[in-house]
Amino acid sequence: MLIIKGKYLVASAEDIYIDYSLVVEGENIVELLPNSEAENKYPNVEVIDKSDSIIMPGFINGHMHQYGVLSRGIPANVEFKDFEGFLWDYWWPFIENRIGLKEVKATTKASAIELIESGVIGFCDTLEAPNTEEGTLIEQGKILEEIGMKAVLSLESCERISYDNGVKCLEENESLINWSRKNSKNIGGIMCTHTTFTCSDKFLKLAQEKANSLDAPWQFHLSESIYEVNHCLKDYGKRPVNYLNDLGLLNENVLASQCVKVDKNEIKILKEKGVKVVHMPLSNCEVGGGFAPIPDLLEAGVEVALGTDGYINDFFTVMKAAFLLHKASKEDASVMPANKVFQMATEYGAKVLGWNNTGKLVEGNKADFIIMEDKFKTPVTIDNIFDQIVVQGQKEFIHSVYIDGNPILKDRRLQGINKEEVSQDMRKVAEEFWKF
Structure with missing residues (x-):
């Protein structure tokens, strides 16, 4: 089980929670809880404290x-x-x-x-x-x-x-x-x-x-x-x-x-x-x-x-x-x-795409979510959060990406794939492909 604490938990385009945690077990979302309650209800589990960041669907x-x-x-x-x-x-x-x-x-x-x-x-x-x-x-x-x-x-x-x-x-x-x-x-x-x-x-x-x-x-x-x-x-x-x-x-x-x-x-x-x-x-x-x-x-x-x-x-x-x-x-x-x-x-x-168990952070859905750090130059509020994400957001703000509860990107580091090797291979294939 995993608890991810956030400042803003954007469950969907309609539902935003302040100072909330996402509780994940295995591949699925178990619950959305206030940060103050999550650890009390689920003691002795791993906690990722990003209580200054935004948690939202991937x-x-x-x-x-x-x-x-x-x-x-x-x-x-x-x-x-x-x-x-x-x-x-x-x-x-x-x-x-x-x-x-x-x-x-x-x-x-x-x-x-x-x-x-x-x-x-x-x-x-x-x-x-x-x-x-x-x-x-x-x-x-x-x-x-x-x-x-x-x-x-x-x-x-x-x-x-x-x-x-x-x-x-x-x-x-x-x-x-x-x-x-x-x-x-x-x-x-x-x-x-x-x-x-x-x-x-x-x-x-x-x-x-x-x-x-x-x-x-x-x-x-x-x-x-x-x-x-x-x-x-x-x-x-x-x-x-x-x-x-x-x-x-x-x-x-x-x-x-x-x-x-x-x-x-x-x-x-x-x-x-x-x-x-x-x-x-x-x-x-x-x-x-x-x-x-x-x-x-x-x-x-x-x-x-x-x-x-x-x-x-x-x-x-x-x-x-x-x-x-x-x-x-x-x-x-x-x-x-x-x-x-x-x-x-x-x-x-x-x-x-016919994916009925993702796209929103709700109980029972797959734990497909991203953690976005608040590196915006102006304050994020519940009233401007979508404008900040969509208009001012940058990929450099992405801290972690989870798919089915597994970190694919964690602390800005790709998991299980070597970026440098992939880049070198891509460059080599492109150079060969460009030789008409």
Whole structure:
């Protein structure tokens, strides 16, 4: 048993306790108690006294590409002005088509460290590597299981190379899902396709059939830019959400990433069908995709999580972007309040990934929490705590990260993974990968 004393215990976006302790036994949260009562009720147990710090749920990254680390600064010498150019002239030929197991192993470890150090306890990853070796997802899962993180893994499948290649990738997802259910506690799988402009209706229906047969969720990118919208209007006479809905493909088991160019009618459909959404504010800027109508999605009641997309994995930077960008886009400083962004980063992240026992610090949930030291330049109060965390918070403030009650980061030291060795290996793999 373990008692963690805090100044502020942020159980959720709605519940904050002052001078409270989190009581943990094994993997689970046993109780939330005032600091003055915890040791009396549970004597002779280990106590971590952080009564000057903040205890809160660990962050959950709803969508990322771990392999994306490889692209940072890559000398592709290609110019692109829009999303279409980004994909066809840069990302597909220089990155995706060349990713294999070696690159996956290196980037899995390197990006996991980045996530942990910014307070992330779990994530959903989309590997985009149509030419990778068979069994790559399982090897990725083994690495993350050893590190101790929670993850939902997938291999993006489409017909960009060929129909047969797409089917092979779907089967890789199926293998990972079956493996994870038998061999892993915290690693799961999800069926995964790309978009309506790289997948025919036949292929999309096949993906859904496979997901249904496995009783697994299904994810895909949706309207990341105007490119997909224009494609659907030209080829099908419908916007992407309408097209997918008319095919009978939208339901509560669907996780849609991006949703930058969805209109009011599409938002209504997403809500009615129970589709979950993940928002990537920073990568939307990188590719010139635009500003996703996240305030409108939230107002409609759609559950929206936050993701890094593998672009910038510091979750505090992502939260700041989600808090700030939409105020400018809507010309309304009241949208995206800090407590809502915090909820997206924790509770909603858990919901969209189907994790019903995390995202909040409540009795019975898994002990997935972080300890954040109060190094803010101005006082933290019960009234400003979410603004301080979301807007002024820094990964350097993270003292410890616990997953299932186990310290993955303790006293700012990674547990069970050698950061220097991982960094050296990542650098070596990148140098080799960059030799075109």
